[in-house]
Amino acid sequence: MKQKKLIDQLGISHSFETSPKRIISLVPSQTELLYDLGLEASIVGITKFCVHPYHFKSTKKIVGGTKKVHFEKIRLLQPDIIICNKEENTQEIVEELRKICPVWVTNIITIEDNFQMITDFGQLFNCRTEAQKWNDKLAFALSDFKYFIKDIPVKKVAYFIWKNPFMVAGSDNFINELLKLNHFQNIYDTKGRYPEIELKKMRLEGDPDLVFLSSEPYPFKEEDAFEIGRHTHHAKTVFVDGEMFSWYGSRLLKAFDYFKKMHQKL
Numbered sequence: 001m002k003q004k005k006l007i008d009q010l011g012i013s014h015s016f017e018t019s020p021k022r023i024i025s026l027v028p029s030q031t032e033l034l035y036d037l038g039l040e041a042s043i044v045g046i047t048k049f050c051v052h053p054y055h056f057k058s059t060k061k062i063v064g065g066t067k068k069v070h071f072e073k074i075r076l077l078q079p080d081i082i083i084c085n086k087e088e089n090t091q092e093i094v095e096e097l098r099k100i101c102p103v104w105v106t107n108i109i110t111i112e113d114n115f116q117m118i119t120d121f122g123q124l125f126n127c128r129t130e131a132q133k134w135n136d137k138l139a140f141a142l143s144d145f146k147y148f149i150k151d152i153p154v155k156k157v158a159y160f161i162w163k164n165p166f167m168v169a170g171s172d173n174f175i176n177e178l179l180k181l182n183h184f185q186n187i188y189d190t191k192g193r194y195p196e197i198e199l200k201k202m203r204l205e206g207d208p209d210l211v212f213l214s215s216e217p218y219p220f221k222e223e224d225a226f227e228i229g230r231h232t233h234h235a236k237t238v239f240v241d242g243e244m245f246s247w248y249g250s251r252l253l254k255a256f257d258y259f260k261k262m263h264q265k266l
Helices: 027-035 071-076 091-097 109-125 128-149 174-181 222-229 243-245 251-265
Strands: 004-007 013-016 023-025 043-046 083-087 104-107 155-162 184-186 210-215 236-240
Touching: 004 109, 004 128, 023 027, 027 043, 027 083, 027 109, 027 128, 027 251, 071 091, 083 091, 091 104, 104 109, 109 128, 109 174, 128 155, 128 174, 128 251, 155 174, 174 184, 174 243, 174 251, 210 243, 236 243, 243 251
Parallel strands: 023 043, 023 083, 083 104, 155 184, 155 210, 210 236
Antiparallel strands: 004 013
């Protein structure tokens, strides 16, 4: 076979003699996507946060988290490729991993980027048909969702991801893209990617109609909802599934159904 030359989402060029057969995935949503593309047998290592599919935690080698990895465990698995993400994994980790084998880095801000990642994986792992099927399903679900949402009025929202300090989703990230798609105007989308905020300034900074408390990475409780809610005029506080708002890949298909049900309850 002639060499495959492919460019990842950081613009880095890779060439492979053959399709990589031993894959380590250091991003939970991308682990799920690789599984959905039929690559279960090729996946040799994952993170402790790779919770879908459920059985992987007993059948695959855990090599650490997304921010801290066990380089020696990774080396011993003799991977052909390691799949990372610009936001999930640090540059230092990626540079260290490059000493072991090629590292493919995705960068997902928009839904377009998500389609591109799936296409890239199809070429990289020689599963173009599966990749095309997923992109077709996602494209259909996206246009269906846009039709569903078109007459739903825009509401102002604050999307909380952390406490002590309080942090929210800002702009230039996948969460904000999905908020916009859902006709939610993020009151913090001028403050950087994941800004720290002061609760007492929330009314001045946009006074949201809705406050979303994400299920990950921080497990918010009822008392957090009460504390945050007191700093708005009359916002409704809603616990939301963080996977649906922040996981890219094949998870997006489930997210569209989740969003429809959520709008019907709001």
